[in-house]
Amino acid sequence: MPIIEVKNLVKQYKIIEKQDGLLGYFKNLIKPQYKKIIAVNNINFEIKEGELVGYIGENGAGKSTTIKMLTGLLTPTSGKIVVNGLIPNEKRIQNNKNIGAVFGQKTQLWWDLPVIESFRLIKKIFKIPENEYRKNLKRFTEILDLEDLLDKQVKNLSLGQKMRCEIAATFLHNPKIVYLDEPTIGLDVFVKENIRKFIKEINKEKKTTVILTTHDLKDIEDVCDRIILLDRGQIIYDGEKQKFKDIYGKYTLAEIIVSSKNLSVKDKLQSNVFEIIEENEKEMKIKFKHDETTIVKIMNDISEYCVIEDIHMRESELEDILKEIYKGAYKNGANNDSIRKNAIKKI
Amino acid sequence: MKKILDNISLYLSFLKISLKEILIYRLDCIVGIISQLIVQAVSLIFIFIVFQNTENIAGWNFRQILLLYGVTRIAIGISGYCFDGLYDIGPKYMQNGEFDKILLRPVHPLISIIGASREFVSLADFFIGLGITIYMLIELSIPITILLVVKIIFFSVIGALIIGAINTIFSISSFWTYKSNEVIWSFYNIYAFAEYPIDIYNRFIKILITLILPFAFVAYYPTMDYLGLNNYMLYLSPFIAIILWIIAVKLWNIALNKYRSTGT
Numbered sequence: 001m002p003i004i005e006v007k008n009l010v011k012q013y014k015i016i017e018k019q020d021g022l023l024g025y026f027k028n029l030i031k032p033q034y035k036k037i038i039a040v041n042n043i044n045f046e047i048k049e050g051e052l053v054g055y056i057g058e059n060g061a062g063k064s065t066t067i068k069m070l071t072g073l074l075t076p077t078s079g080k081i082v083v084n085g086l087i088p089n090e091k092r093i094q095n096n097k098n099i100g101a102v103f104g105q106k107t108q109l110w111w112d113l114p115v116i117e118s119f120r121l122i123k124k125i126f127k128i129p130e131n132e133y134r135k136n137l138k139r140f141t142e143i144l145d146l147e148d149l150l151d152k153q154v155k156n157l158s159l160g161q162k163m164r165c166e167i168a169a170t171f172l173h174n175p176k177i178v179y180l181d182e183p184t185i186g187l188d189v190f191v192k193e194n195i196r197k198f199i200k201e202i203n204k205e206k207k208t209t210v211i212l213t214t215h216d217l218k219d220i221e222d223v224c225d226r227i228i229l230l231d232r233g234q235i236i237y238d239g240e241k242q243k244f245k246d247i248y249g250k251y252t253l254a255e256i257i258v259s260s261k262n263l264s265v266k267d268k269l270q271s272n273v274f275e276i277i278e279e280n281e282k283e284m285k286i287k288f289k290h291d292e293t294t295i296v297k298i299m300n301d302i303s304e305y306c307v308i309e310d311i312h313m314r315e316s317e318l319e320d321i322l323k324e325i326y327k328g329a330y331k332n333g334a335n336n337d338s339i340r341k342n343a344i345k346k347i
Numbered sequence: 348m349k350k351i352l353d354n355i356s357l358y359l360s361f362l363k364i365s366l367k368e369i370l371i372y373r374l375d376c377i378v379g380i381i382s383q384l385i386v387q388a389v390s391l392i393f394i395f396i397v398f399q400n401t402e403n404i405a406g407w408n409f410r411q412i413l414l415l416y417g418v419t420r421i422a423i424g425i426s427g428y429c430f431d432g433l434y435d436i437g438p439k440y441m442q443n444g445e446f447d448k449i450l451l452r453p454v455h456p457l458i459s460i461i462g463a464s465r466e467f468v469s470l471a472d473f474f475i476g477l478g479i480t481i482y483m484l485i486e487l488s489i490p491i492t493i494l495l496v497v498k499i500i501f502f503s504v505i506g507a508l509i510i511g512a513i514n515t516i517f518s519i520s521s522f523w524t525y526k527s528n529e530v531i532w533s534f535y536n537i538y539a540f541a542e543y544p545i546d547i548y549n550r551f552i553k554i555l556i557t558l559i560l561p562f563a564f565v566a567y568y569p570t571m572d573y574l575g576l577n578n579y580m581l582y583l584s585p586f587i588a589i590i591l592w593i594i595a596v597k598l599w600n601i602a603l604n605k606y607r608s609t610g611t
Binding site for chain 1: 454
C-alpha cells in the first residue's frame with residue numbers, strides 16, 4: 001500500500017486582478033475583479049514507503065503548492081490526498097505527528113536560544129520518548145557534526161550550520177515522511193553533501209520517505225531514485241531517474257576552445273548530426289550523440305573555420321536535460337505547446 | 348481531559364521558552380518595565396485629580412475606586428502576559444509565512460501563538476495592581492481572610508481568561524489584514540470603561556460592557572463583592588469565561604479553515 005496517494009488533485013487560487021491607475025485601485029477597493037489561477041492541475045501519483053522522490057519543476061510549476069497540500073497547510077480545490085492513511089487537511093494535527101518539513105530558509109528553531117533548547121521543546125511538542133530522543137540526537141550529531149553547535153544561539157549560526165540543525169530538528173521525532181522544500185538553497189558544497197549524506201543514511205536506517213524539491217539537480221542526482229517532473233501544474237514525467245536520462249537525453253557535450261575564429265560557425269555549418277548550442281570567439285559548445293557521429297568528425301568539420309586548441313567532453317546530466325525541456329517552452333512561448341508535448345512523448 | 352492537561356503543559360513550555368528569550372535582552376526588559384511604570388503613574392494621577400474635584404463617583408469613594416483599579420490591573424497583568432501573543436499575528440506570522448511553521452506542529456496553533464507571549468512588562472502591571480489592591484484592602488479595613496485571597500486569585504484568573512478570549516476573537520481579523528491588530532488596540536480603549544463603576548454610564552455602554560464585551564466581569568463585579576456589596580452577577584463570570592473561550596476557539600477554527608482554503 002502506498003504511503004502517499006494523490007488522485008486528481010487540483011488547486012485553484014483566486015487572486016485580485018490589479019487595475020491600472022489610481023482609479024483602478026479605487027475600483028479594486030470597492031469591487032475587486034478576481035482572476036482564477038490553476039496552480040496544480042489534475043495530478044496523480046503514488047509514493048511507496050521508503051522512496052526518495054525528487055519533485056522538480058520550474059518556479060511557479062506548482063511544487064510548493066503540492067507540498068503545502070500534502071502537509072495539510074492548504075486545502076485542495078478538488079481531488080484526493082491520503083497520507084499514511086489520513087487526509088491531511090482534515091486530520092492536520094494527527095498527520096503532523098507523522099511528518100517533518102523544511103521550507104527553504106525558514107527556521108523552526110527558536111532564534112534567540114541555544115539550539116539544544118529548541119530540540120528539547122521539539123521533543124516535548126512531538127512527545128518523543130527519552131531514549132529515542134537521545135539515540136537520535138547522538139546519531140544526528142555524529143552525521144551532521146553538530147557537536148559544537150548545540151550550545152550556540154541560533155542567530156549566531158551561519159546559514160549552513162543553521163540548516164544542519166534544522167534538518168536534525170525535522171528528523172528528531174522519527175517522521176515517516178519528510179518534505180524538504182529547497183533544503184540546500186544558498187549552501188556551500190560541503191554542507192550540501194553533508195545534508196545529502198544524512199538524508200540517504202536516515203532513509204536507509206529508518207525507511208523514511210523523502211520528498212525533495214530543489215533547483216540544485218545535484219541533490220536529485222545524488223539522493224533520489226525517482227523523479228516527478230512538474231510543468232505548469234501538470235506532471236510531465238514520473239518514473240525512475242535513470243530511465244529519464246536514458247530515454248530522453250543521452251548525449252555528449254563538448255566544449256571546444258578555439259582561436260582564429262572570425263565568423264559565426266553556426267551560420268556556415270549546417271549539420272544534422274550535431275548541434276552548436278553556444279559559440280563565441282574563444283569557445284564553442286556542441287551537443288551530439290555517440291551513435292550518430294564522433295568527435296573526430298566534428299573536429300574535422302569545425303577546423304575549416306577555426307583552430308582547435310582544446311576539448312572537454314562530458315555526458316549529459318539531469319540538469320542539461322531539464323534545461324532543454326524548459327528552454328523549449330521559453331523559446332516557443334505559451335502558444336506552442338506541441339514541441340514540449342513531443343519532448344514529453346519521447347519520454 | 349488528558350488532552351487539555353497536555354495542552355496546558357505544552358503552553359507552559361512555550362511560555363517558559365519565550366521568557367528565556369526575553370530575559371536575554373536585559374535592557375529591553377528594564378526599559379519596558381520603566382515605561383509601564385510611567386503609564387501606571389499617569390493613570391493614578393488622573394484618578395487623583397478627579398477626586399480633588401469630587402467626593403465620589405456613582406457612590407464610590409477614592410479608596411474604593413483605587414481598589415477597583417488595582418483589581419483591574421491584576422487581571423490585565425495576567426492576561427497581558429499570558430495572552431499577549433495574539434496581538435501581532437499579522438506581521439509576526441502571516442506576512443512572512445511563519446504561520447506554516449506553527450501549523451506543522453501537532454498542536455493547535457492557538458497554543459503556540461499564545462505561548463509565544465513576550466509581554467514580560469505586563470508583570471509590572473500585575474505587581475502594581477497587587478500592591479494597590481492590598482494597600483486599599485487595608486485602608487478600607489477589609490479583613491484579608493483566606494476566603495478573600497482565594498476569591499481574588501480565582502476571579503483574577505477568570506477575568507484574565509475573559510480578556511484573553513475576547514483578544515482571541517479579535518485576533519481573527521489578522522488572517523486577512525496581515526497587519527498588527529489595531530482591532531485589539533481599539534478594544535483596549537473600550538476596556539477603559541471597565542475601570543470605573545458601570546453605574547456612571549448610560550444604558551448603551553452598560554450593555555456593551557456586560558453583555559457584548561463582558562468587561563464588567565473582569566474587575567467591577569468582583570470588586571463589588573470584595574467591598575461587601577453583594578451581587579449575583581459575579582457568579583456568572585466563570586461560565587462567561589468558558590462560553591467565550593468556546594466561541595473564540597470555534598470562530599478561530601472556522602477562520603483557520605477559510606484561510607487554508609484560500610492559501611493567501
